Structure formats: C-alpha cells, structure tokens
Amino acid sequence: MALTALELCSRALLRLGAQTIASFDEGTGEAEVAAGLYEGVRDALLSSHPWSFATGQSTLPRLSATPTADFRYAFQLPTGFLRALSAGAPGSGRGLEYRLLEDRLHCDAEQVTLTYIFRPAESAFPGFFAAALVARLSAEFCIPLTESTTRAQMLFGQAETELRQARRADSQQATPRAIQGFPLIQARG
Known part of the structure; x- marks a missing residue:
C-alpha cells in the first residue's frame, strides 16, 4: 500500500x-x-x-567544534531526524549519557551510535x-x-x-x- x-x-x-x-x-x-x-x-x-519502520541506527559524524560546557564532543544528527531513542558506543545502541542541543548530540564518547526515529517516505x-x-x-x-x-x-x-x-x-x-x-x-x- x-x-x-x-x-x-x-x-x-x-x-x-x-x-x-x-x-x-x-x-x-x-x-x-x-x-x-x-x-x-x-x-x-x-x-x-518508536515505530519499527521509522527507527534507525547510525554512527554519527563528530564535529570539529567542541561544546561550550558539560560534554567533550559534538556530533551531527542524521538527515530526517525526529527524535532520539538512545545512544551507545559502536556496536551498542544504548548506554551513553548525552544531550541534544540545536541540531547536535553532545556526549563524552569519541564515537556514538544513535538509535532514533527518522522521517521515512x-x-x-x-x-x-x-x-x-x-x-x-x-x-x-x-x-x-x-x-x-x-x-x-x-x-x-x-x-x-x-x-x-x-x-x-x-x-x-x-x-x-x-x-x-x-x-x-x-x-x-
């Protein structure tokens, strides 16, 4: 359909x-x-x-600019991003402490795998x-x-x-x- x-x-x-x-x-x-x-x-x-057809996982690209406070690294959110479900180290979609600010994810890990809701066609x-x-x-x-x-x-x-x-x-x-x-x-x- x-x-x-x-x-x-x-x-x-x-x-x-x-x-x-x-x-x-x-x-x-x-x-x-x-x-x-x-x-x-x-x-x-x-x-x-958390619809199964609209849930995805992605390793986020780290940005060169560092956050002003609280976390060491900033990452670019994926295209079509609507809502974060969890964040984890590579190989795990959960377990990291993070915060979303503007269109970035901030956390202390050097690499992040984000589980999120996206906008499908x-x-x-x-x-x-x-x-x-x-x-x-x-x-x-x-x-x-x-x-x-x-x-x-x-x-x-x-x-x-x-x-x-x-x-x-x-x-x-x-x-x-x-x-x-x-x-x-x-x-x-």
Whole structure:
C-alpha cells in the first residue's frame, strides 16, 4: 500500500465528506488546510512511538567544534531526524549519557551510535500507520473545514483508537525486550 502525502490527505478529506485534492497548491480550502497541517501532524505521529519502520541506527559524524560546557564532543544528527531513542558506543545502541542541543548530540564518547526515529517516505508507511495517520488528519482537518467541534471530538476519539491499534500491531513485530538494570532485581542478588 504505497501511498503519497496527497493520497493520505485525500483519504482524510473523504472521511470528512469533503472534496479530495489533486495538488497541495490548487487554491481550494481543502488543499490549503491539508498543506498547512499535513507535515506537522505526520511528524508528531511518527515521533509519538518508536515505530519499527521509522527507527534507525547510525554512527554519527563528530564535529570539529567542541561544546561550550558539560560534554567533550559534538556530533551531527542524521538527515530526517525526529527524535532520539538512545545512544551507545559502536556496536551498542544504548548506554551513553548525552544531550541534544540545536541540531547536535553532545556526549563524552569519541564515537556514538544513535538509535532514533527518522522521517521515512510515505511509501514506506505500513497499512496500520497509514490508517492511524488518515484518522488523525481527518480529526485535525475537521474544525478548519466544517467548524464542528462535536464532530472533531468524535474524530479525535476514533484517531486515538486507530493509534492504539497501530502501536499494538507495530509492537508485535519484534522480540519483547527484557527489563535490564532494574534496581529491585539487582538488590535480590
């Protein structure tokens, strides 16, 4: 189900009973609302969960400029970066203390492997995520296009249900992670 941004927005508009769009800059109210809201809603939904299709790992390039305080090294974040999940030394995606400042990652390690959420192409969205995104877009488009707060509340409820189902489906695509470093388990010896 390879969809484009335009097709996702058109599906959301159909859910509202509005006219579909052929272009984001066709001059209609629907196109203006879709163009204004789509990217922000998409990025917020992608950032809200560690989706398997939008999670990546990358060894970050170290920058020549050093941080002003707290950490010794700065690293450039990857293109399409939305949210950090963890950072580790090479060969491990976790375990390092770090901080994100501006478009850089600061830490004391000389090399960093970052596990992060990135912005994939719409054609890479699995069906469960596309359905959740369409539901959320229709809720977001509702007030600007219909001025109905009651309908918008109902659509936001439906969008939350779709999002829960999408998270559940995505979470079942990997081996569950064991709890590591839990103090109560360590205290029991």
